[in-house]
Amino acid sequence: MLDRKLLRKEPQTVADAATAKNEKIDIQQWLDADRSKRELMLEIEALRKQRNTLSKTVSIKKRNGEDAEEEMQKSRNTGAELADLEQRVSEFNSRLSEMELSFPNIPDSDVPEGTEDNNVIVRSWGTIPEFSFQPKPHWDLMSKVFLPEAAGKIAGSNFILFRGWAARLQRTLISWMLDYHTQAGMDEVWAPFVARPESMTATAQLPKMDDDMYRIGHDNLYLVPTGEVPITNLYRDRLLEETDLPVRLCGYTPCFRREAGSYGKDNRGLNRVHQFEKVEMVRLEHPDRSEEAHLELLNHAAGMLEVLDIPYRILLLATGDLSFAAAKCYDIEIWSAGQEKWLEVSSVSNFRDFQARRGNMKYKPAGGGKPRLVHTLNGSGLALPRLIISLVENGQQPDGTIRLPKIIAERMGTDVIKP
RNA sequence: GGAGAGGUGGCCGAGCUGGUUUAAGGCGUACGCCUGCUAAGCGUAUGUAGGGGUAACUCUACCGAGGGUUCGAAUCCCUCCUUCUCCGCCA
Numbered sequence: 199m200l201d202r203k204l205l206r207k208e209p210q211t212v213a214d215a216a217t218a219k220n221e222k223i224d225i226q227q228w229l230d231a232d233r234s235k236r237e238l239m240l241e242i243e244a245l246r247k248q249r250n251t252l253s254k255t256v257s258i259k260k261r262n263g264e265d266a267e268e269e270m271q272k273s274r275n276t277g278a279e280l281a282d283l284e285q286r287v288s289e290f291n292s293r294l295s296e297m298e299l300s301f302p303n304i305p306d307s308d309v310p311e312g313t314e315d316n317n318v319i320v321r322s323w324g325t326i327p328e329f330s331f332q333p334k335p336h337w338d339l340m341s342k343v344f345l346p347e348a349a350g351k352i353a354g355s356n357f358i359l360f361r362g363w364a365a366r367l368q369r370t371l372i373s374w375m376l377d378y379h380t381q382a383g384m385d386e387v388w389a390p391f392v393a394r395p396e397s398m399t400a401t402a403q404l405p406k407m408d409d410d411m412y413r414i415g416h417d418n419l420y421l422v423p424t425g426e427v428p429i430t431n432l433y434r435d436r437l438l439e440e441t442d443l444p445v446r447l448c449g450y451t452p453c454f455r456r457e458a459g460s461y462g463k464d465n466r467g468l469n470r471v472h473q474f475e476k477v478e479m480v481r482l483e484h485p486d487r488s489e490e491a492h493l494e495l496l497n498h499a500a501g502m503l504e505v506l507d508i509p510y511r512i513l514l515l516a517t518g519d520l521s522f523a524a525a526k527c528y529d530i531e532i533w534s535a536g537q538e539k540w541l542e543v544s545s546v547s548n549f550r551d552f553q554a555r556r557g558n559m560k561y562k563p564a565g566g567g568k569p570r571l572v573h574t575l576n577g578s579g580l581a582l583p584r585l586i587i588s589l590v591e592n593g594q595q596p597d598g599t600i601r602l603p604k605i606i607a608e609r610m611g612t613d614v615i616k617p
Numbered sequence: 618g619g620a621g622a623g624g625u626g627g628c629c630g631a632g633c634u635g636g637u638u639u640a641a642g643g644c645g646u647a648c649g650c651c652u653g654c655u656a657a658g659c660g661u662a663u664g665u666a667g668g669g670g671u672a673a674c675u676c677u678a679c680c681g682a683g684g685g686u687u688c689g690a691a692u693c694c695c696u697c698c699u700u701c702u703c704c705g706c707c708a
Contacts, residue, residue: 239678242678243667243668244676246678247677248641249688250677253690254636254639256636256688257636258635258637261636261637266688270688272688274687274688346679355641394698437627439627562646566646569627569665571693573699
């Protein structure tokens, strides 16, 4: 959510930002409603003051045993008048907040304009592996352990089922990643995998992404589409001390996405599935330091790929590719040797105070003064299926075996997988 | 699922037989006094949001959320959310 003062002062900025993000908003409608509401509030406050005074007089007169029928009658009348005005204000309020919830965050000034074609490659690392043979895609390499038909029988198409070494590899990776983060000072969180609408609204999956999430109608809950939701919401409606910042968290969750309307596009194998596993990093930061924190998160995530020796590149997303809530976002893409393309494996975003305002997450400045909104950030660290794709495809050898990175080999108890 | 008890300002906590409480008191915090230093002590201030004023200031709302009763609701009634205790069921 954006600051109302900004909406009033710089409506054009807000409108332009929405256009850049391909969101249709009607800022003029908001401005009109806001003005009407404030005018009504002036009337209401005057009437309330009148009623408060009358009530006090009634109270005093009654205590003294005097008759207060006149004041009571007057108060009854103002009460009726108030009820009418209050009804109108509450209509304005719900319209206003409905509109505000659908206004996207404003991109930072250094975010390139345009569509995904305008994304900027910030840097690359590693060399794309060369093969003396035609490298296979992961669905061939994993045909015995990755069983989409079985998953389909259980849950439906585009769910995945791992058996044997694939299941074990995934578990090993999750465990290693969490260790990697906690060793860097993050606090590990194991949170619910479902969330109520309020939580989804705070992190801004709602209202926009309603159709992309699985809803448990029976209990009015959603399956989390990312760990960002439960981990960030841990701090919803909290007032922190400035010295509590930064708050650095990490946690594992499955991610459930309906991927409505994305059938037939890049969704063979593990590329795009309805449930995937992910380790997420979340950070609550002082507003003056979110910029550095953003880069720190990015480099931390990229560092994991260096340990795993997977070539990657980092993209600074253009305005049109930026998510609803983000002010600035870097994607990390890794190389898939079997498909010969880049796969997004991490998305590291700075939301500034956009989520904090929705979720009422504040800190008390050390020098005194009013509580201020924190900045929230998060980044995948990392998403599992595409990481597995890359490990398996890039590690394949002429004899059909798969060579594992040292750190994973140690944990798996073998440096080569024989599929 | 059944029964009961709670949800009050950053935290704790009174008020809950409706009207000098426009929320007592404490802790914490800030400033001042005192002190060789620290602690203690004393004094003052200290919720959030919105509106008005150059300004000290002032007005309105908010006591889990929403609705109702009433001239007037933290206080009474209803619905929902949530925490705790006991019972039942269950991994």
